[in-house]
Amino acid sequence: MAHGPATLADGWVKYASRWIFTTNHKDIGTLYLWFSFAMFILGGAFAMIIRAELFQPGMQLIEPEFFNQMTTMHGLVMVFGAIMPAFVGLANWLIPMMIGAPDMALPRMNNLSFWILPFAFAILVATLFMEGGGPNFGWTFYAPLSTTYAPDTVNYFIFGVHIMGASSIMGSINIIATVMNMRAPGMTYMKMPLFVWTWLITAFLLVAVMPVLAGAVTMMLMDINFGTSFFDAAGGGDPVLFQHVFWFFGHPEVYIIILPAFGVVSQIIPTFSRKPLFGYSSMVYATASIAFMSFIVWAHHMFTVGMPIAGELYFMYATMLIAVPTGVKVFNWITTMYKGALTYETPMLFSIAFVILFTFGGFTGLMLSIAAADMQYHDTYFVVAHFHYVMVAGAVFSGTAAVYYWLPKWCGKMYDETMGKVQFWIAFIGFNIAFMPQHFLGLAGMPRRYADYGLQFADWNMVSSIGAFMYGAAQILFLFNVIRTITHGKPVNDPQVWEGAEGLEWTVDTPAPYHTFEKPPEVK
Amino acid sequence: MLKRAQALFLRSLGALLALAAVGKANAESAASQLNMPQGVTEVSQAAYDIHMIMMWICTVIGIAVFGFMFYVMYAHRKSRGAVAENFHENLLVELLWTIVPAIILIVMAIPATTALLKVYDTENADIDIKVTGYQWKWQYEYLGEGVKFMSELRTSQDEIYGREPKGEHYLREVTEPLVIPAGKKVRFLITGNDVIHSWWVPDFGVKRDAVPGLFTSAWAKTDKVGTYVGECTELCGKGHAFMPVVVEVKEQEEYDQWLAAKKQEAAEYASTIGKQWSFDELMAKGEEVYNRSCAGCHAVNGEGIPGVFPALKDSAIALGPVEEHLRVVVDGVSGTAMQAFADQLSEADIAAVIHYERNAWGNDMGDITQPVDVLNYKQGK
Numbered sequence: 001m002a003h004g005p006a007t008l009a010d011g012w013v014k015y016a017s018r019w020i021f022t023t024n025h026k027d028i029g030t031l032y033l034w035f036s037f038a039m040f041i042l043g044g045a046f047a048m049i050i051r052a053e054l055f056q057p058g059m060q061l062i063e064p065e066f067f068n069q070m071t072t073m074h075g076l077v078m079v080f081g082a083i084m085p086a087f088v089g090l091a092n093w094l095i096p097m098m099i100g101a102p103d104m105a106l107p108r109m110n111n112l113s114f115w116i117l118p119f120a121f122a123i124l125v126a127t128l129f130m131e132g133g134g135p136n137f138g139w140t141f142y143a144p145l146s147t148t149y150a151p152d153t154v155n156y157f158i159f160g161v162h163i164m165g166a167s168s169i170m171g172s173i174n175i176i177a178t179v180m181n182m183r184a185p186g187m188t189y190m191k192m193p194l195f196v197w198t199w200l201i202t203a204f205l206l207v208a209v210m211p212v213l214a215g216a217v218t219m220m221l222m223d224i225n226f227g228t229s230f231f232d233a234a235g236g237g238d239p240v241l242f243q244h245v246f247w248f249f250g251h252p253e254v255y256i257i258i259l260p261a262f263g264v265v266s267q268i269i270p271t272f273s274r275k276p277l278f279g280y281s282s283m284v285y286a287t288a289s290i291a292f293m294s295f296i297v298w299a300h301h302m303f304t305v306g307m308p309i310a311g312e313l314y315f316m317y318a319t320m321l322i323a324v325p326t327g328v329k330v331f332n333w334i335t336t337m338y339k340g341a342l343t344y345e346t347p348m349l350f351s352i353a354f355v356i357l358f359t360f361g362g363f364t365g366l367m368l369s370i371a372a373a374d375m376q377y378h379d380t381y382f383v384v385a386h387f388h389y390v391m392v393a394g395a396v397f398s399g400t401a402a403v404y405y406w407l408p409k410w411c412g413k414m415y416d417e418t419m420g421k422v423q424f425w426i427a428f429i430g431f432n433i434a435f436m437p438q439h440f441l442g443l444a445g446m447p448r449r450y451a452d453y454g455l456q457f458a459d460w461n462m463v464s465s466i467g468a469f470m471y472g473a474a475q476i477l478f479l480f481n482v483i484r485t486i487t488h489g490k491p492v493n494d495p496q497v498w499e500g501a502e503g504l505e506w507t508v509d510t511p512a513p514y515h516t517f518e519k520p521p522e523v524k
Numbered sequence: 525m526l527k528r529a530q531a532l533f534l535r536s537l538g539a540l541l542a543l544a545a546v547g548k549a550n551a552e553s554a555a556s557q558l559n560m561p562q563g564v565t566e567v568s569q570a571a572y573d574i575h576m577i578m579m580w581i582c583t584v585i586g587i588a589v590f591g592f593m594f595y596v597m598y599a600h601r602k603s604r605g606a607v608a609e610n611f612h613e614n615l616l617v618e619l620l621w622t623i624v625p626a627i628i629l630i631v632m633a634i635p636a637t638t639a640l641l642k643v644y645d646t647e648n649a650d651i652d653i654k655v656t657g658y659q660w661k662w663q664y665e666y667l668g669e670g671v672k673f674m675s676e677l678r679t680s681q682d683e684i685y686g687r688e689p690k691g692e693h694y695l696r697e698v699t700e701p702l703v704i705p706a707g708k709k710v711r712f713l714i715t716g717n718d719v720i721h722s723w724w725v726p727d728f729g730v731k732r733d734a735v736p737g738l739f740t741s742a743w744a745k746t747d748k749v750g751t752y753v754g755e756c757t758e759l760c761g762k763g764h765a766f767m768p769v770v771v772e773v774k775e776q777e778e779y780d781q782w783l784a785a786k787k788q789e790a791a792e793y794a795s796t797i798g799k800q801w802s803f804d805e806l807m808a809k810g811e812e813v814y815n816r817s818c819a820g821c822h823a824v825n826g827e828g829i830p831g832v833f834p835a836l837k838d839s840a841i842a843l844g845p846v847e848e849h850l851r852v853v854v855d856g857v858s859g860t861a862m863q864a865f866a867d868q869l870s871e872a873d874i875a876a877v878i879h880y881e882r883n884a885w886g887n888d889m890g891d892i893t894q895p896v897d898v899l900n901y902k903q904g905k
């Protein structure tokens with residue numbers, strides 16, 4: 001390669017075109033990561049509005065109608081805008097470097113799959129400013145609230161979801177193609193780093209269920225605009241059908257979110273334990289069986305919808321079983337640490353917190369799988385607490401750990417360890433103050449998606465809001481730390497960066513050159 | 525730096541404990557409640573029991589797993605001189621921690637199944653009550669008794685918006701609670717009228733979605749007389765948080781009296797349906813009904829919400845033939861949020877509200893719609 005990428009010094013037109021037309025996996029990874037962080041801040045702002053309104057009983061700041069738009073947009077933006085693109089960004093940066101490939105298999109499609117995303121979210125967010133307001137039917141958008149009773153802007157929502165789906169499908173096809181075809185000689189499947197494995201499996205999940213989501217929103221579109229009655233009981237349709245279709249997508253979706261996070265943690269824990277991952281092959285099998293099982297448990301989200309008892313029992317048993325491979329992963333992580341030589345840098349702190357809090361969320365998941373008890377938990381704050389333990393303390397903590405872990409490799413500068421640790425503790429404590437009380441609220445009877453509540457819930461809601469603000473503040477510190485690392489960080493030149501790090505990405509120079517592995521490495 | 529983090533941790537812990545103490549002090553309410561209620565029925569007890577079993581199992585496993593982890597984190601620190609070993613496989617432990625959890629799960633599945641069977645045991649009920657979810661209220665119908673009424677939030681907007689202090693039963697009070705007798709097995713047949721709602725009474729362990737076009741069933745039987753409060757638990761629009769469920773369990777005798785009075789009320793109402801109302805009587809009644817049942821969408825001033833809900837002021841329907849107006853209100857407009865009010869409002873209410881819509885906000889039709897017109901329209905089909 002004759003010359004490197006355009007920098008600001010080449011003028012902003014050149015610089016902007018570099019990012020717009022780039023087919024370089026590292027550039028695209030960077031774009032994904034910054035985009036997802038922007039969405040994380042936006043979704044976080046929505047959450048702050050929600051928690052501010054719920055700080056006290058009564059309606060103080062916003063109207064219930066807008067409150068519903070906030071809960072909906074918070075969920076959609078966080079799931080589709082923040083978490084998923086963040087892990088696609090990590091995949092772009094890391095998969096080629098981990099398997100010894102020069103780039104992704106389909107670089108132009110890679111560019112496209114990123115650049116349609118900002119449009120999808122611009123459309124989605126623009127609905128907030130339109131007549132009728134944004135989507136107000138929850139991120140699960142159950143019909144007929146999302147069809148017959150929805151604001152007209154629901155059509156924009158549907159369009160946005162279609163674009164996101166297309167982006168995800170293209171991204172996944174690219175990952176599958178890359179992993180299957182571009183591994184360096186000697187990099188057999190069972191030698192791939194676990195992050196690559198979890199992403200390969202996730203990509204298959206995405207390709208399988210994104211079309212189902214597209215089907216669901218297309219049926220909505222038909223019901224709303226073309227007089228069909230898929231989900232309209234009055235026309236012979238069935239609102240429950242919507243839920244089956246949605247959760248057939250939705251349950252695998254939660255594993256799409258968590259599996260790459262498992263992968264990240266499986267890279268970081270061995271590094272800071274200075275000991276290889278325990279039970280590598282069982283980790284791979286556990287991931288695959290979790291992925292398979294995620295297709296056959298969807299109706300555990302519908303225990304109160306009035307399914308026949310045989311259905312309830314089946315979905316209960318199947319859901320309980322997921323705890324087995326999940327447990328295997330947790331035991332493997334802990335045994336990796338056992339008899340290692342542990343140090344607690346920021347990425348390790350986030351990874352350990354991940355193991356603890358994710359497992360806690362797994363326990364509440366197991367409780368939720370018991371149908372008779374779920375009849376009490378369902379659609380209360382107990383469920384909200386459950387999925388924030390697995391998605392925030394799970395996926396988001398792991399994403400944060402990943403950024404701290406690989407940031408020195410990406411930009412050749414070391415982040416400020418003290419600031420990282422402070423951020424960790426604020427995030428960890430804030431998170432638990434925000435979400436632990438939500439278990440109590442749910443058990444005591446507070447339903448989710450409530451703009452207002454009875455006085456008996458006042459205390460814990462206030463505690464929860466304080467914790468949420470704290471957790472929000474930690475993210476500002478995170479942003480600050482990352483930017484400061486890029487501008488003022490201490491230079492690192494050691495390819496290895498971390499004493500215990502293993503894998504091909506630690507064999508290339510630091511910072512990683514624009515093009516790596518133009519000649520495939522030899523893997524023994 | 526670490527010290528500072530520690531101090532921060534301690535301080536926030538202190539704040540948390542202080543707040544928790546405030547919660548405890550607030551004794552009368554359920555403020556300090558942290559756990560699922562045991563409730564007053566067999567089903568709620570079964571849910572509570574299995575919940576506690578699961579919680580304890582998880583607690584024990586959690587203490588073991590995290591205890592081991594914290595030990596490792598402490599003992600195998602590099603700063604303590606730990607040197608990493610290199611083992612990374614052991615088939616025996618892998619098998620053990622797959623099989624042992626699987627066995628624990630199979631054992632858990634037994635009480636979980638019995639509990640669920642109890643929930644589904646809806647046969648042989650003494651009383652059937654149909655529960656219908658509306659945006660944003662509940663309708664209760666005592667099947668075979670000819671008794672049917674709406675149950676709506678009684679808390680005022682002023683309380684909600686902080687213009688008045690909040691009462692003791694804030695958001696836990698309704699115009700007319702559901703009444704059931706103690707000691708009888710009551711079956712609830714639950715459905716929705718517009719969107720999906722969900723009918724939840726925690727103390728009964730009953731939560732069932734109210735899906736339009738579908739009936740689900742649940743049951744309750746309790747000896748404990750009292751008032752039990754629940755909620756709507758499926759997002760149903762802007763009034764989702766404002767449609768509580770209140771159930772009163774009365775002794776059989778009291779229940780019989782109450783039911784007899786309700787029947788009497790219904791009979792009296794039927795006999796007055798032929799009454800001719802005056803223009804002003806209808807306006808007054810109509811305004812009240814409108815503000816309660818229609819203003820949520822069409823706005824108090826009749827101007828609706830642009831782009832979402834149509835205005836009635838100067839609208840073609842309100843200023844057109846009364847037939848058409850009746851059709852819209854009584855039958856609803858399918859495919860839109862405009863529901864059929866035939867079963868929600870009485871003939872007098874519908875007549876009054878139509879009259880009001882045709883003669884308020886500068887709409888000036890001057891005609892009169894009587895309850896009997898509504899009845900005729902309904903029967904004319």
Ligand code: HEM
Pocket residue numbers: 140254255257258300301319320322323326361362363364365366368369370374377378379383386387390391394395
């Ligand atoms: C041991 C593993 C898990 C089990 C047994 C489990 C079980 C359940 C059950 C039964 C529900 C339905 C609760 C209800 O609505 O009443 C639920 C909800 C949920 N779970 Fe999990 N879960 C597990 C792990 C996860 C993971 C890893 C994630 C994602 C990272 C996740 C995300 C969610 C979400 C988002 C919801 C709520 C969806 C909604 O209604 O908005 N769960 N879980």
Ligand SMILES: [Cu+2]
Pocket residue numbers: 250251254297298300301
């Ligand atoms: Cu699920």
